[in-house]
Ligand SMILES: O=C(O)CCc1cccc(O)c1O
C-alpha cells in the first residue's frame with residue numbers, strides 16, 4: 001500500500017502541565033503506537049496538513065489553505081525552529097495539480113509553521129530536518145471559514161495527485177478535537193489584539209513568553225475547574241471519530257463552523273486538518289482506521305484524539 005494516515009491532536013502543554021500519571025502514560029502509549037506505525041510504513045514523503053495559531057498566518061493575508069514550497073518552524077512553545085525538508089518541485093507540481101482541479105490554493109515559498117503543524121512530526125521523528133515533508137496550511141482559527149465540503153475537495157485533490165505516485169506517502173492531520181484555548185477572536189478583539197491578529201508575526205521574546213504563560217496558566221486553571229473557557233465535548237469528539245472511522249468522508253460536509261464554535265470550541269476547526277487528511281487517503285482507496293485513542297484532557301486543553309489508518313487491499 002502506498003498511502004497511510006496519522007491524525008492526532010496537538011497541545012503545546014505536553015511539556016508544561018501535569019495531568020495525572022495514568023493520563024500521561026496513556027498519551028505516551030498512543031504516541032508509541034504512532035511511532036511504530038510510521039516506522040513500519042516507512043514513508044518516502046509526508047503531506048502534513050496543519051493549522052496555525054497566528055504565528056505564521058495573519059489577517060493581513062489569510063488564505064483558506066496554502067501549500068508550502070519552503071518552510072521554517074516558528075519555534076513557539078519550544079517547538080521546531082529550523083527549516084523543514086520540503087521537496088519544492090513536488091510541492092509545486094502538487095499545487096499546480098490542485099489548481100487544475102479548480103481549487104485555487106495559495107502557495108508559499110517562505111511558509112512559517114508553528115507548534116500545531118510540527119508537533120506530530122516532532123513526536124514521531126524528533127527532528128524535522130530529515131524527513132521530506134510538504135507542509136499544507138489549513139486555516140482553522142480565523143473566520144471566515146470555507147465550507148467543510150471544500151476542505152474535503154481540497155484533501156481529495158491532494159490525494160488524487162499522490163494516488164498513482166511511486167512514493168509512499170503518509171498523510172498527517174494535526175489538531176482538535178473539541179477545545180477552546182485562549183486564542184483571541186477578531187470579533188471580540190481589543191485594539192491591541194486586533195493589531196496582533198492582523199500582522200503580529202515575529203513577536204518579541206517577551207510577548208511570546210507572555211502569550212505562552214497565559215495559555216499555561218489557563219490550562220492549569222481549567223484543570224482545577226476555574227477557567228472561563230468552554231469545556232471539552234467528549235460526545236462531539238467521539239461522533240467526529242465515528243465519522244473518520246466510517247470511511248464515508250462526505251459525512252464531514254455536515255460540520256458547520258458556527259455550530260462547532262458553539263458546541264466544540266473556537267479551536268475545534270482544527271479538525272479541518274483531519275478532514276483534509278482522511279479525504280486525501282480516501283481518494284487513494286477504501287481505508288480502515290487501525291488505531292484510535294481518545295481522552296478529554298483538561299491539562300492539555302484538548303479533547304485529545306490519535307488515529308492511524310491504512311488502505312484496505
Ligand atoms: O497558543 C495558542 O495559540 C494555543 C495553544 C494551544 C493550546 C491547547 C490546544 C491547542 O491545540 C493549542 O494550539
Ligand SMILES: [Fe+2]
Pocket residue numbers: 010051053116175176267270
Ligand atoms: Fe492548536
